[in-house]
Amino acid sequence: MLKLEQVNAYYGRVQALRDISLEVSEGEIVAVIGPNGAGKSTLMNTISGIVSARSGQITFAGVPIAGCRPEQIVRLGLSQVPERRQVFSTMSVADNLVLGAYHRYRHEHKETIAQDMDFVFEIFPRLKDRIKQMAGTLSGGEQQMLALGRAWMAKPKLLLMDEPSLGLAPLLVKEILRVSGELRNQGMTILLVEQNARAALDLADRAYVMESGEVVLAGSAEQLTADARVQTAYLGRKPVSN
DSSP: OEEEEEEEEEETTEEEEEEEEEEEOTTOEEEEEOOTTSSHHHHHHHHTTSSOEEEEEEEETTEEOTTOOHHHHHHHTEEEEOTTOOOOTTSBHHHHHHHHTGGGTTTSOHHHHHHHHHHHHHHOHHHHHTTTSBGGGSOHHHHHHHHHHHHHHTOOSEEEEEOTTTTOOHHHHHHHHHHHHHHHHTTOEEEEEOSOHHHHHHHOSEEEEEETTEEEEEEEHHHHHHOHHHHHHTSSSOOOOO
16 A cells, blocks of 8 residues: 655755655554654655655555645545644634545535544544534643544545654553554554554554664564564563573
């Protein structure tokens, strides 16, 4: 569904991504883990068109998207839950969700979109209780739920999730990741960037490790969980000796 080949990206003269290659197949949850400053968020923003790739190829469902505008990429079926949520703080919960579906109103019935909003309220009942509340007054966990629901309202084929657990209490992290698994069961494909390596590897089918703008390890979630380097650097435990 998504393929990056030798992608390079810069902030000014500073190279943020170095020859990044990765793949996400339909129906998978693929995780990207790594330390702060590894380039994980830049990777997500480059895929979604917010940051321009200087070189390399990005294809989504067989369509080249490097150089496309973010709104074009959304229409193709790729939606992003940004780092630190970035909800529209002066708008209501309902209006945030409606904006997530803005490009669908041209060619879909309002009833279909309303049904999708009902699904968001089904998986996040707390949002239904706050449907008229300004998004900026929600708790951090509720804003994360809203950001995820807003992305779902675009009905994406591929969902990019950038640090969904950031700043959340452990119980809320567990809930967000549970819902991510439920979305996958609904047919969603997910690329997940997450500093909580243990939670990400528990959820994902496959994973990549990024350091200093490069992919340094890749494999199944089970393989990376068992890798001595990952255990030491990201899972906070000594590697298991054979």
